[in-house]
Amino acid sequence: MAHKILIVDDEPNIVMSLEFLLKKEGFEIAVAGDGEEALAQVAAFAPDLLLLDVMMPKKSGFEVCEVLRTDPGRTGLLILMLSAKGRDTEIAKGLAIGADAYMTKPFSTKELVAKVKDLLDVA
Template sequence: MTKKILIVDDEINIVISMEFLIKQAGYELEIARNGEEALEKVAAFEPDLILLDVMMPKINGFEVCRRVRKNPDWQGIKIIMLTAKGREVEVAKGLALGVDTYIIKPFSTKELMAEIKHILGE
């Protein structure tokens, strides 16, 4: 069964590259441009993994993560946080909220794809 990934980022330029790479890798993909849309798509799309940015309009990535982790139906969803926020306190906050992997931008796309495969148990 094809694994499903949701990209949540308001930066269109990173989304374009990520979308291409993830589709090439054979995953089913959805994109959300802000936190609010992300929560709607989590409910509708039921992804296996969320690639989540932090700095977004309306609801930020930390809050999205908190709400996902709070919902018992979504406990199995893996979350990789992709963000330019690299201070220790921010990394610690992300991990405390239940993020599986915290990746600071800029990152290697090859390493990211390897991490996606690893986290999805492939």
């Protein structure tokens, strides 16, 4: 069974390229365009991994991560935060609130796929 990944980003070009890339790798994909939609999609789609942008409308990626990390039913959910904010303080904050990994934009798609496979423990 394919791993399920929820892509949460408000930039359509990033969403399209990630969706294409990850579907090609055999993952099942769902998409959300803001923080509130992300939480609704997590409940409906039950992803294994969240690719979570930090700067978004309605709720930031940090807020979404905090909400999910306080939900005892979501302990197995992996969160990979994506952000143009690559300062050490931003990365430290993302990891401190419970993200499993943090990548800064722009990122290499090859590196992203490798990180996703590593987090999901797939060859």
